[in-house]
Amino acid sequence: MGRFVARRLLQMIPVFLGTTALIFFMVHLLPGDPVAAMWGDKAPDPVQLAALRHQYGFDKPLVGQYLDYMGKLLTGDFGTSPLDGRQVIDKITEALPVTIRLALFAFAIEIVLGIGIGLFAGLRRGKAFDKGALVFTLLLISIPVPVLGYIFQTIFATNLKWVTPTVQDSNDLTQLVLPALVLGSLSLAYVARLTRTSIAENIKADYVRTAVAKGLPRRKVIGTHLLRNSMIPVITFLGTDLGALMGGAIVTEGIFNVKGVGNALYHAINLKDGATVSGFVAFLVLVYLAAGLIVDLLYAVLDPRIRYA
Amino acid sequence: MPDLTEKKTAGKIPAQATVAVAAKPEKPRSLGSDAWHDLIRKPIFVISALLILLLIVIAIAPGLFTSVDPRAGDLRNHYLTKPDYTHFFGADWFGYDLQGRSIYARVIYGARASVVVGICVTVGVTILGGITGMLAGYFGGWIDTIISRITDIFFGIPLLLGALVILNAFTSRTVWSVVFALVALGWTQMTRVMRGSVITIKQSDFVTAAKALGAGTGRIMFKHILPNAVAPVIVVATIALGGYIATEATLSFLGIGLQDPTISWGIDINSAQKVIRTAPFALFFPAGMLSLTVLAFIMLGDAVRDALDPKLR
Numbered sequence: 241m242g243r244f245v246a247r248r249l250l251q252m253i254p255v256f257l258g259t260t261a262l263i264f265f266m267v268h269l270l271p272g273d274p275v276a277a278m279w280g281d282k283a284p285d286p287v288q289l290a291a292l293r294h295q296y297g298f299d300k301p302l303v304g305q306y307l308d309y310m311g312k313l314l315t316g317d318f319g320t321s322p323l324d325g326r327q328v329i330d331k332i333t334e335a336l337p338v339t340i341r342l343a344l345f346a347f348a349i350e351i352v353l354g355i356g357i358g359l360f361a362g363l364r365r366g367k368a369f370d371k372g373a374l375v376f377t378l379l380l381i382s383i384p385v386p387v388l389g390y391i392f393q394t395i396f397a398t399n400l401k402w403v404t405p406t407v408q409d410s411n412d413l414t415q416l417v418l419p420a421l422v423l424g425s426l427s428l429a430y431v432a433r434l435t436r437t438s439i440a441e442n443i444k445a446d447y448v449r450t451a452v453a454k455g456l457p458r459r460k461v462i463g464t465h466l467l468r469n470s471m472i473p474v475i476t477f478l479g480t481d482l483g484a485l486m487g488g489a490i491v492t493e494g495i496f497n498v499k500g501v502g503n504a505l506y507h508a509i510n511l512k513d514g515a516t517v518s519g520f521v522a523f524l525v526l527v528y529l530a531a532g533l534i535v536d537l538l539y540a541v542l543d544p545r546i547r548y549a
Numbered sequence: 550m551p552d553l554t555e556k557k558t559a560g561k562i563p564a565q566a567t568v569a570v571a572a573k574p575e576k577p578r579s580l581g582s583d584a585w586h587d588l589i590r591k592p593i594f595v596i597s598a599l600l601i602l603l604l605i606v607i608a609i610a611p612g613l614f615t616s617v618d619p620r621a622g623d624l625r626n627h628y629l630t631k632p633d634y635t636h637f638f639g640a641d642w643f644g645y646d647l648q649g650r651s652i653y654a655r656v657i658y659g660a661r662a663s664v665v666v667g668i669c670v671t672v673g674v675t676i677l678g679g680i681t682g683m684l685a686g687y688f689g690g691w692i693d694t695i696i697s698r699i700t701d702i703f704f705g706i707p708l709l710l711g712a713l714v715i716l717n718a719f720t721s722r723t724v725w726s727v728v729f730a731l732v733a734l735g736w737t738q739m740t741r742v743m744r745g746s747v748i749t750i751k752q753s754d755f756v757t758a759a760k761a762l763g764a765g766t767g768r769i770m771f772k773h774i775l776p777n778a779v780a781p782v783i784v785v786a787t788i789a790l791g792g793y794i795a796t797e798a799t800l801s802f803l804g805i806g807l808q809d810p811t812i813s814w815g816i817d818i819n820s821a822q823k824v825i826r827t828a829p830f831a832l833f834f835p836a837g838m839l840s841l842t843v844l845a846f847i848m849l850g851d852a853v854r855d856a857l858d859p860k861l862r
Contacts, residue, residue, distance in 0.1 A: 258702035266714050382844035384795040386802045387836040525705045
């Protein structure tokens, strides 16, 4: 177990370096100069411009900038935004709690509703509930997130007035219900479909027949035998999805005015604030990689045949 | 994760072989024609295929469906002009948008961008991912290591986020810049599928037999392995197509995808959100067409998967 984790952690290093390098070069090859942008439409003063460029290290070649950046990153310094002079790590810690709350909320909705719908549909394969679930998930997958966001906003906030149309206080969980539902809906459909396929496949397995034959109660057959064995593809999906939820909430956060990571990133990209974008993405990649590791470890918990020596 | 996909494909291939042989003992059908026979009997496949055919016709020749210029704005027909649902195919069938342009004409002309992006991105990622996956799976060793690590790197970047960064580098964006960004970020998915599929097929007896008969590397790869390994790639590609169309619309919605002279449902959804209370129809029609298009491609993908993957039946 310990060796497996160590090996996986070592494998993460080149991936982390590669991904951050890719994003760093993409961001810094963008046309536009963040320092010159400080003057707005006015022509920048050449002396001040040179001084500021030197202060932020923009006068070095790109590879040198990258090496500097990685060196600082290793000591936990995510850099400083040239636009407002703030530490990028401060921006991350400010936006992160909101996004974590939103992502975990959406994640919980996905797990409970997705696995629930998938389980019942898989158990009643070909019946009305199964067909209904297939149509429902198909609709959820087909409706793009911005459209779904406005549909929910119009129905639940504007017409029914159950919640406020946009989030006033991102710390208030009840206000996050609607954005979390929109954010989780696409993955909910995938989770439900994966669970259904997996359950329908495993229900014919020998171990289920054995469990039924030895007289176990139905709840136990489904709970400890069938569901547990069917979870591996679902867990794989959920693992990659948690990373996507953290960074991919741009649209949802925009529609519902949630001040999270997606919102901050979107503004940073529009303002060509390379330091902030690179910092946020580096952080998100770490989250993504950690989620992948946790998924691999969960395999062993779910399926005792998988052992990490 | 690679272990899982391999296990899945490993179980799939022999199952297909036995099904194809057992179904018609007198005249064995290939996997392709077997799948085709299944498909044309499926109402879901027929409906989605007809829908897609209609969409492609709309995309090629939008002039057949409306004679109204989608870019001609007449401010007298301001967005408060409600749709006249009795005017089938007329300029005011779906009402007018903020600048007095016919929403019906815009919905029709918007199909082209979505269809082009969806198909070109899918073809692009399939070719790029197919080649890299074939090389990695067939040769193994250091080629496999390099390609697999590169796919790992790309997997760490969420699609929407990466596309935002790439597209920001273009000062004026066309359909092709969006295609470029999505292909650049999406090909690794196909590489993984193809690689797993090639690795299982590579160990089959017929490959060993071909080698023993002295077939060259190119011949084994394209004549023997490719036809047998391509099914999972086709399945993933068809399902992904709908997703690419949705991503293009989302990017255009965020203002970072297509730009104004190009007509895109995503742009129209974005401009309609400001008037959602007074003119909900301005949002409803482009959004409805977009959802219908994505739905058609996903249903097609589902049907193709069922036909090519007998294990799920």
